[in-house]
Structure formats: structure tokens, C-alpha cells
Amino acid sequence: MMKNKILTTISLLLFGITIYAQQENQSCGTSVPSEMWENEFQKLISEYKTNPKSQKQSSTVYTIPIIFHVIHSGQPIGNFPNISQGQINSQITVLNQDFSGNGFNSSNYPSNAFVNWVITQSLPSANTDSNGRVKIADVGIQFCLATKDTNGNLLPEPGINRINYLSLNLPNPSSYSTQATMKSYLDNILKPQTIWDVTKYLNVWITDKNSALNYTGVSSVPPLSGLLGVPNNSTDTTDGIWCFAKVIGSNNLFPTGIYGSPLVEGRTLTHEVGHYLGLRHIWGDGSCATDYCDDTPPAASENTGVPSSYPLNVGSCSSPSNSPDGEMFMNFMDYPHDPYKYMFTADQATRMQTAMLNSPYRNQLGTHGLCSAPLGLNNLNLNDNISIYPNPAKTELNINVSQNDINELSISNLFGQVLIISQNQNRIDISNLTNGIYILAITQGQNKYTKKFIKE
Numbered sequence: 001m002m003k004n005k006i007l008t009t010i011s012l013l014l015f016g017i018t019i020y021a022q023q024e025n026q027s028c029g030t031s032v033p034s035e036m037w038e039n040e041f042q043k044l045i046s047e048y049k050t051n052p053k054s055q056k057q058s059s060t061v062y063t064i065p066i067i068f069h070v071i072h073s074g075q076p077i078g079n080f081p082n083i084s085q086g087q088i089n090s091q092i093t094v095l096n097q098d099f100s101g102n103g104f105n106s107s108n109y110p111s112n113a114f115v116n117w118v119i120t121q122s123l124p125s126a127n128t129d130s131n132g133r134v135k136i137a138d139v140g141i142q143f144c145l146a147t148k149d150t151n152g153n154l155l156p157e158p159g160i161n162r163i164n165y166l167s168l169n170l171p172n173p174s175s176y177s178t179q180a181t182m183k184s185y186l187d188n189i190l191k192p193q194t195i196w197d198v199t200k201y202l203n204v205w206i207t208d209k210n211s212a213l214n215y216t217g218v219s220s221v222p223p224l225s226g227l228l229g230v231p232n233n234s235t236d237t238t239d240g241i242w243c244f245a246k247v248i249g250s251n252n253l254f255p256t257g258i259y260g261s262p263l264v265e266g267r268t269l270t271h272e273v274g275h276y277l278g279l280r281h282i283w284g285d286g287s288c289a290t291d292y293c294d295d296t297p298p299a300a301s302e303n304t305g306v307p308s309s310y311p312l313n314v315g316s317c318s319s320p321s322n323s324p325d326g327e328m329f330m331n332f333m334d335y336p337h338d339p340y341k342y343m344f345t346a347d348q349a350t351r352m353q354t355a356m357l358n359s360p361y362r363n364q365l366g367t368h369g370l371c372s373a374p375l376g377l378n379n380l381n382l383n384d385n386i387s388i389y390p391n392p393a394k395t396e397l398n399i400n401v402s403q404n405d406i407n408e409l410s411i412s413n414l415f416g417q418v419l420i421i422s423q424n425q426n427r428i429d430i431s432n433l434t435n436g437i438y439i440l441a442i443t444q445g446q447n448k449y450t451k452k453f454i455k456e
């Protein structure tokens with residue numbers, strides 16, 4: 001790996017900074033949890049494994065509501081970094097597939113993956129599959145777009161809180177070029193001013209970033225009772241995840257999104273949510289260091305880019321030896337490009353379930369009724385090129401399409417009753433509507449698109 005790093009450095013020197021700016025390699029800024037934190041977490045994991053009540057709860061499927069704070073400076077929706085609902089929807093799909101063990105390319109898992117490691121480590125059957133491999137885990141944790149804001153009002157765009165940083169007089173997030181300054185900006189400025197209740201929502205901030213900033217995501221680790229004050233632990237004004245806007249969503253599922261090649265399959269957020277739920281990097285953030293999971297073989301360091309075939313880096317660690325199966329480069333907690341990683345293990349799932357059961361900022365997530373899908377949501381985003389503004393609106397709603405291209409506009413309430421119809425217009429008078437949430441249907445030739453809006 002050191003050789004790769006030297007080669008990368010040489011290429012940077014030869015080809016200049018432009019190449020570096022165009023290619024986003026995954027690297028994350030999540031702090032390594034303290035020893036004190038890990039000791040406490042290990043106690044909770046032991047309790048979780050031995051307590052019959054916890055055993056029963058291991059089958060619990062949690063659903064975590066996410067609010068994406070999309071930070072922009074006035075770009076229309078769908079223009080970077082004010083990314084579209086469709087792109088964000090595709091990210092939720094990626095998370096749900098990845099955390100249930102059915103992620104993109106998981107069928108590429110080699111037929112003999114880590115079968116020797118299973119034997120030498122005497123891994124229990126809970127960690128293995130019917131082929132004797134280390135199992136690709138169903139973590140038992142799913143995700144939804146939050147449907148309501150902190151006041152209980154339905155969100156016009158599920159899971160999305162769009163924030164123009166200029167209107168809050170906040171600095172431009174892309175002016176911070178180092179991990180330290182970016183972290184300070186996030187924890188001291190952006191997050192405290194925009195965060196939603198951390199016991200109800202997983203807060204994810206999406207921004208542009210400085211091209212010299214060499215990481216694309218950062219997460220807090222789950223705070224544990226009694227350890228709320230230790231350094232690097234998150235607080236109720238900082239807990240959550242930050243990601244570069246171009247690594248959110250899936251090019252596969254939503255091709256018209258805006259992505260930063262090669263991190264185009266939404267795996268950066270999968271990785272950061274792993275940290276958010278207590279996972280460490282697969283190489284233990286040291287040479288052959290532990291990630292406290294018995295079913296992940298040790299690794300000499302991170303694997304980046306396009307890994308060569310399995311087995312990879314055989315014998316890179318000797319105590320214990322990872323020969324002949326090598327390193328688990330396809331684990332989400334390693335760094336290869338998005339298409340080449342597709343698994344969490346059962347021991348990683350146990351850590352995440354332990355965090356959900358015990359962390360005071362995690363253990364209430366999913367219990368506030370923020371995930372139910374209101375009427376009309378399914379076809380909200382048939383066309384992300386069509387947008388309506390302002391939203392919320394007081395007197396008039398505008399559509400960003402020429403009036404010659406619109407046959408009919410109709411507004412209905414959430415019960416489906418049509419209240420207003422207009423023809424051949426790209427604006428509609430809503431001054432007579434009572435305050436609340438409505439659905440605007442836009443008919444264009446054979447196509448009908450629906451958008452939700454708030455009248456205030």
C-alpha cells in the first residue's frame with residue numbers, strides 16, 4: 001500500500017492538482033474512538049451478546065429517519081450543490097440495500113471468500129453462510145426520509161431541508177481546505193445553527209467542498225451514557241454526518257444526478273453511517289490493528305481504488321495471519337471505489353445493534369413516527385427537471401417550464417380533491433387556499449408530474 005501511496009504522490013507531482021481535483025478518492029475524517037469509549041462499548045457488546053433480552057432484540061429491525069440538510073447558495077434545485085430529491089431518494093435505496101446485505105455487486109462475493117479464516121478463527125455459525133464463507137450480514141437497520149420537521153409539519157420534500165447559507169450569513173463551506181478547519185466549521189458554525197433533534201433524526205449535511213480538502217465524509221461516533229463529555233464525542237449540536245454533495249446518491253439508480261467519479265454509488269454515506277453506528281475502519285486505523293470484529297481479517301492498511309481480485313494482500317498481517325484469504329477489501333469500512341465494496345459482517349452488525357440499543361442519541365431513533373409515507377409521495381419526483389417556486393408560497397406558485405409546454409395545472413388536497421385547475425399557464429393563483437399542504441399536478445402532453453407544496 002505504501003508503494004501505491006508513493007505512486008499516487010508521484011503522479012500528483014507529475015500531472016498537477018487538476019487530476020487530483022477531478023478524481024475523488026474515498027477518505028474519511030471520522031475520529032478514531034478513544035480507548036475509554038471502546039472499553040465502555042465492549043462492555044455493552046458483551047451484555048448484548050449474553051443477555052437473553054438483547055438476544056431477542058437482535059432481530060429488531062430499526063428504521064432511522066434521515067434529514068438531509070442541503071447547503072447551497074441559491075442554485076436552483078437540481079443544480080450542484082443543491083441536489084435533487086431524486087438523487088437523495090437513490091441514496092436511501094442504496095443504504096437500505098447495503099444494510100440488508102443486498103447491495104449493488106454483492107453477488108460478486110467470491111464463492112470461497114474467507115472460508116479459511118472461518119476455520120482458523122473458529123467463527124460461530126452466526127458469522128457464516130451456507131457456503132462456509134464469512135457471511136454478508138443483514139444488519140437489521142433501515143432508513144427512511146423524514147416526513148416531518150421538528151415542529152411536526154409535513155416536509156414539502158421528504159427528508160430534505162434546503163438551506164441557503166448566505167441567508168443565514170454563514171461562511172462558504174468550500175473555503176475550508178484542511179480537515180481541521182472544515183471540522184471546526186462544521187462543529188462550531190454550520191451544525192449548531194442547523195441541527196435537528198439528534199434523538200429523532202440522523203442529521204446529514206451535504207455541501208460543496210474545497211478541492212484541496214482530501215476527504216469526502218465525516219461522522220460522529222455514537223455517544224455512550226456516562227461518556228458524553230469525553231473528547232471527540234459528539235454533542236446534541238454536532239451529532240451526525242457530513243458528506244460532499246457529489247458522493248450522495250447512485251448513478252446506477254438515478255443517472256441524471258450530479259456525481260464525483262468514481263464515488264458514484266452512494267457508498268460514502270454507507271461507510272459513514274457505519275461509523276455513526278460504532279464501526280471502525282477494517283484496518284483498525286493502524287498496521288494490522290484491530291477493528292474489534294473477529295470475522296474481519298486484519299489488514300495492513302486501507303485499500304483504495306480498484307482492488308485486484310480475491311484473495312488480496314495475502315499474508316499482509318501475521319498475528320494473526322490473514323493467509324491464505326487476505327484482506328476484506330469488499331467491506332464497506334475499507335476505501336475501494338464504490339462498486340467494489342458491498343458488505344458488512346455479522347460482528348459489525350452486532351456493534352451497530354449495540355449502538356442502537358444503548359447510545360442515548362441512537363436508542364430513540366425511529367420511535368417518533370417520522371417515517372410514515374404520506375399520500376402522494378410516490379410519484380412526487382417523476383421529473384426532477386420540473387420545479388416549483390416559491391415553496392412554501394403565499395399567493396402564487398410558479399413552474400420553471402414555459403407556459404407553451406404546460407397543458408394543465410391542477411391543485412388537490414391530500415385527500416385527492418381537486419380544488420383549482422388552470423390551462424396553458426406556468427403560474428397559478430393560490431391566494432384563496434387555506435394554509436396547508438397540497439399537491440400540484442402538471443400535465444405536459446401525455447405526461448403528468450406531481451409536486452407537493454405548502455401554502456402559508
Ligand SMILES: [Zn+2]
Pocket residue numbers: 027028029030271275281
Ligand atoms: Zn471512515
